[in-house]
Amino acid sequence: MSTADQRHIPVLGPEAVEMLAPRDGGTYLDATFGAGGYTRLILQTPGTRVLGIDRDSTAIAGGAGLVAEAGGRLTLVESRFSAIADVCVSQGLARIDGIVMDVGVSSMQLDSAARGFSFRFDGPLDMRMGGAGPTAADIVAHAAERDLADVIYIFGEERHSRGVARAIVAARKEQPITTTRQLADIVARVVRSKPGDIHPATRTFQALRILVNEELDELEQALSAAERILAPGGRLAVVSFHSLEDRIVKTFLAERSKTGGGSRHLPEIAQETPSFHLLNRKPVVAAETEIEANPRARSAKLRGAERTAAPAHVPPSSSPWPRLADVLRGG
Numbered sequence: 001m002s003t004a005d006q007r008h009i010p011v012l013g014p015e016a017v018e019m020l021a022p023r024d025g026g027t028y029l030d031a032t033f034g035a036g037g038y039t040r041l042i043l044q045t046p047g048t049r050v051l052g053i054d055r056d057s058t059a060i061a062g063g064a065g066l067v068a069e070a071g072g073r074l075t076l077v078e079s080r081f082s083a084i085a086d087v088c089v090s091q092g093l094a095r096i097d098g099i100v101m102d103v104g105v106s107s108m109q110l111d112s113a114a115r116g117f118s119f120r121f122d123g124p125l126d127m128r129m130g131g132a133g134p135t136a137a138d139i140v141a142h143a144a145e146r147d148l149a150d151v152i153y154i155f156g157e158e159r160h161s162r163g164v165a166r167a168i169v170a171a172r173k174e175q176p177i178t179t180t181r182q183l184a185d186i187v188a189r190v191v192r193s194k195p196g197d198i199h200p201a202t203r204t205f206q207a208l209r210i211l212v213n214e215e216l217d218e219l220e221q222a223l224s225a226a227e228r229i230l231a232p233g234g235r236l237a238v239v240s241f242h243s244l245e246d247r248i249v250k251t252f253l254a255e256r257s258k259t260g261g262g263s264r265h266l267p268e269i270a271q272e273t274p275s276f277h278l279l280n281r282k283p284v285v286a287a288e289t290e291i292e293a294n295p296r297a298r299s300a301k302l303r304g305a306e307r308t309a310a311p312a313h314v315p316p317s318s319s320p321w322p323r324l325a326d327v328l329r330g331g
């Protein structure tokens with residue numbers, strides 16, 4: 001077992017893989033390889049092949065041992081999961097029987113001070129899951145106060161977003177904000193917390209992480225790509241960790257599995273047939289025993305669906321979320 005395996009406890013792994021129902025000879029995509037916990041479970045079914053994807057090069061490097069153990073049944077590719085369709089083409093995969101996604105950050109990422117995800121350690125204000133692109137420090141340095149407030153409100157669901165944004169802009173005039181500790185202290189002066197509450201900087205850190213990694217756009221694009229590449233009868237299982245992510249998964253699957261109810265003003269031909277059947281209406285959540293062993297499991301929700309033979313729907317061309325490039329342009 002590698003160090004990575006020891007540090008990331010997969011959440012809802014058996015439940016997600018059971019939903020995927022891997023079969024001998026099937027090809028599966030683990031879109032969030034991480035420490036390979038889900039991939040290991042899929043590979044337990046003899047004759048399965050797995051394509052593992054992660055945007056974090058350290059996760060891909062950490063999987064080398066598992067690739068060797070799997071004897072040709074596992075391939076790992078460093079990529080964003082929004083690009084799964086292209087990755088399948090480049091790997092020559094014509095048929096995908098199941099896709100599993102365990103979105104968000106891994107414990108290895110959260111627990112590494114140098115990655116800058118957590119206010120629990122002092123480190124550079126980075127937060128990138130992959131190595132490229134702007135960091136959280138870039139956003140905090142350049143975003144306009146109004147954009148910062150919107151991002152912290154929308155992605156962090158932080159009620160005190162305006163106060164936090166004001167405090168960040170005032171502080172950066174004094175000196176650059178480059179470390180997690182600096183930012184956590186600035187937020188803690190604005191967001192008061194009572195004993196037992198979550199850390200006052202939790203929501204602001206979540207918001208910046210989501211923006212830096214364009215997490216919600218990534219998820220929406222990956223779900224659409226999954227719809228395009230899954231074979232009929234193929235299954236999609238998604239584990240999410242906060243309400244914004246779960247809402248995206250729930251809405252996507254509800255829309256794609258809707259039967260009838262199309263607009264009576266549209267001609268019959270324009271009404272789309274369901275491209276998925278839901279496997280569960282209520283999300284699967286972790287058992288108390290799993291939550292006791294791994295508190296991260298508390299907010300996890302698993303939803304799954306099976307692909308029908310209907311054509312994929314046309315995804316909306318624009319995204320409703322604040323855009324990283326726009327926010328960085330500042331004001």
Ligand SMILES: C[S@@+](CC[C@H](N)C(=O)[O-])C[C@H]1O[C@@H](n2cnc3c(N)ncnc32)[C@H](O)[C@@H]1O
Nearest residue numbers: 010032034035036037038054055080081102218
């Ligand atoms: C919660 S961990 C997955 C853990 C994994 N299921 C396991 O059992 O070890 C999430 C992983 O997904 C990766 N990830 C998150 N968003 C991604 C994206 N948009 N594209 C590719 N990988 C992503 C992260 O880098 C992280 O390694």
